[in-house]
Amino acid sequence: MSDNVEALYQEIILDHYKHPRGAGLLDHASGESFQVNPTCGDEVTVGVRLDDDDHLHVGYEGQGCSISQASASVMTELLEDATLDRVADAERAFHELMHSKGAGQPNEDALGDGIAFAGVSKYPARIKCALLPWVALQDARLRAGIEIDKPTTPDA
Amino acid sequence: MSDNVEALYQEIILDHYKHPRGAGLLDHASGESFQVNPTCGDEVTVGVRLDDDDHLHVGYEGQGCSISQASASVMTELLEDATLDRVADAERAFHELMHSKGAGQPNEDALGDGIAFAGVSKYPARIKCALLPWVALQDARLRAGIEIDKPTTPDA
Amino acid sequence: MMSTALDVSRLRKDFPILERTVRGGRALVYLDSAATSQKPYAVLDAERAYYETSNAAVHRGAHQLAEEATDAYESARAAIAGFVGARAEDIVFTKNATESLNLAAYAFSNATAKAAQGGVVDPRLVLTPESSVVVTEMEHHANLIPWQELCAKTGAQLRWIGLTEDGRLDMDQLSVIDDTTAAVSIVHQSNILGTINPVRSIMDRAREVGALGIVDACQSIPHMRVNVEDLGADLLTWSGHKMLGPTGIGLLWGRSDVLNSLPPFLTGGSMIETVTMEGSTFAPAPQRFEAGVPMVAQAVGLEAAVRYLDGVGIEAIEQHEHELTAHALATLTQMPGVRVIGPESTVDRGSAISFVVDGLHPHDVGQVLDDRGVAVRVGHHCAWPTCRRYGVPATTRLSTYLYNDLDDIDAAAAGVRAAQEFFGVV
Amino acid sequence: MMSTALDVSRLRKDFPILERTVRGGRALVYLDSAATSQKPYAVLDAERAYYETSNAAVHRGAHQLAEEATDAYESARAAIAGFVGARAEDIVFTKNATESLNLAAYAFSNATAKAAQGGVVDPRLVLTPESSVVVTEMEHHANLIPWQELCAKTGAQLRWIGLTEDGRLDMDQLSVIDDTTAAVSIVHQSNILGTINPVRSIMDRAREVGALGIVDACQSIPHMRVNVEDLGADLLTWSGHKMLGPTGIGLLWGRSDVLNSLPPFLTGGSMIETVTMEGSTFAPAPQRFEAGVPMVAQAVGLEAAVRYLDGVGIEAIEQHEHELTAHALATLTQMPGVRVIGPESTVDRGSAISFVVDGLHPHDVGQVLDDRGVAVRVGHHCAWPTCRRYGVPATTRLSTYLYNDLDDIDAAAAGVRAAQEFFGVV
């Protein structure tokens, strides 16, 4: 296996793929979004809800490749019970990382295990896989009327 | 002017162009056909009728380039009062000449002044012009129910 | 290992791209020809020579370049027609097979709409909510969605012939073709399953009920001898880029009377007879269906492609690919955890082979293969309903052409094993 | 004689075809660029390099070639978008401008048919016999017949803005655009008259009445700076082959919201979101309108063309052609027996110049010019109604590009004189 592919399939990713965290749809989601990658059929549904302290709760269900499923798992673990500020930082940092063409310095504070996806950005066809749950999250958020002040998507 | 163009615009052709013979639609045509060259808008209408001796009578009207108009004039002069045998020979000989790519030995017996069109066959875009009245003739003939036993179009 | 029908190592020299390496020095093993084929020098040279010597608008000019360009374009039509046993005037150039199939489907919606406004059209093309259109469950999206759209526009019903467990058409369902059926459009060789369908008998059935018969020959014409008359179809569609030709050119063949009974599809210059502001009349086929300045250089390139294929011999290519297919099927079906989606036998089967690997998503299989220089395709291959039918979200597909050898299959198989090991699923 | 804005003799070296001779040794004087332009080495090299190094199906594969091909295709889109001041995602690749214009017209017929079956569509696209569509009397057939066909399918009425004696739109007739009007589709620069139309005010009028505004920019974008926003149009269409690009590629630009409100046109692979046998949903633009394997090599070639044009400078090209036009008009209008069809002044006018010669048919003029190596176009130039309007069956047209010089105009004029002498009409 080449270094690039080793970097793509970090241990953390394989681990989340085999042992997904937080899988399962959220009860009483206030917003839910189903996203599909039309090229390969990868699917993910993400649901969100805010609690009384304005902390986010996330659930997901999906099927697809290691990258898309691990990404959903990592994202859910990272953002469960997170403040909206943290959500904004994470969304922004993840999009930035995906558009970095392998040259990004992942922001570990914002991304946690998500930094493991740095290697994905070298493979254009896989970026969509990694982004799939994040796109669903953003869409679910908007459907739930959960707006975030900070811009979350870089202009890339 | 190159030899090829001199050969294209034979004196006979220019003469027929400037002094068309037999122009004018036929009264009491039993078949009439309007043909147009969609690329350049050349138009010709040919009408035909058989007399009691089974001789053909032809009339035409048209507008267009020297080649198409001279061709109509030559054809009309040649086939006015002709037997169906003669018509068949002429139609066949003219088609053959047009598909000869400049290498044809025109059949003067069958074509009369029509042999002047030998040079046209070197110019694919002009073959259509020269053929236009002949196509109209054939169509008018068929509309009039004037069938000819011999094949008139070579398989080119 | 070498196949016996072709001298592959010699042929490979004609394809410049096969000399390149990928992913840091790996030799390229190209097993994605069902998506698009690679191009020999002969094709690239022909296209370039056209631009360098004769480029002009065809069918329109009276100058020498225009004459030469028209001649090049029409000679290409004749050569391509010859390759499938057709007459030149029954061949229409489109941009790809997708356009060709849309042309067929739009013939019905256009005729239906014109008839509703009192226009004169071929009544066989007019649909009502009582009409039906028949496809199969193994169609490429290009031969499914145009018909879905046609039904959405006319109220007609879309029906399909289902599939058997082993990747064949369920011929017991042929009765979906009945008196209500206006069109039957089916794939000759499936791009996802590899199955070669008994199109002749289905076309015969279409003819019996008075339906137009359409065959999507995208995956057959590049790989086996196809004579347009033999299939019994009214219309046949395929693409140039899958048979060594350039991108941007597709083909439609039609029975002369059928072609000339279809209303125009794309309209504009070069397809007319007369035009006034009030209305226009149209040229006969093929011009009627070639509005605008066409893909002349691509036609010239495709002519070079069919000449190249003729030089190698399409029968030899077919036999060669048959050997590759047999080897691939034998190898894959013996690998633990690997399941072929589609016929496991080489009977009535082409070289596109889809498979799934237990515990591994096709995307991940493809990634590991790619890392080793092996280019395959992963996904639903634009035949999503077929994937659903077999309960898989996607497959890994390898597909071959004349420039592949048995080694290429072995490289793919070794890659699959490596993926299984890497992901710890064996 | 040399024009001042460009170093034409240096530029000509970039175009291999210009070195050839015609008709037994005559230097080629190519004055038919309004039909199609010639191609510089840069374009031919780019296309070839794509095939030799990165050819693969785009948007579909996970292997390195597919990545590179996708990247090449999307970079081409971005570069071409940049050339007209557009965003990449608002640019759709088609096979030619004719397809682009048909896409626009079919949006209405498809929406109308779907609405009649209870489908949900943008109501602005649904036509009735009370609706009208407006074009002009100087349209290329590509921007006339699709709308005639639309009217034949929906019962809507086709209206047009007539022309003045001197080859301009009769702006007094703007009132044909009214509350019933669903689409206004007009040419930016006429390919037969050379007129540059005041599209902005017509598009503004279209907007006022809530009609979709479409501009055929085939003859403007290759020759002058066009910024998609400035024209006030909703959709803009043009061709690659008239701007140094390969054959087989056309363009459609649309305002993002408008593009995404149009139903799909050609349907099939790569334009979908999900597909089942029962029904499908579609990707947003531009993918929605790019079904099937696209003209990837041609997009790459067209990118090289716009880079080449940028290198020369489109403003310099415009100024250069302005000089050529002024010279040609001055020369032709002074020749006895010659009459220009179209504006005789250089104001709001491009370099396509049509003329007729007393006593001579255009075919015969063109033949004599061709014999001298001068390639012009004769006929109705796919604008037959415009010919009728001016009472001529056809015209001779010369049209220029960056590789022409004043000498070329003189060669054409000398040819016309020679034809007059040969036929004895002066």
Ligand SMILES: Cc1ncc(COP(=O)(O)O)c(C=O)c1O
């Ligand atoms: C003004 C105009 N519109 C449309 C077209 C059609 O372009 P194409 O033939 O490339 O589709 C042309 C050129 O032929 C044109 O000059």
Ligand SMILES: Cc1ncc(COP(=O)(O)O)c(C=O)c1O
């Ligand atoms: C069976 C089949 N039909 C139709 C198509 C569509 O061909 P294209 O994308 O060239 O239009 C393809 C290839 O993609 C195919 O394999």
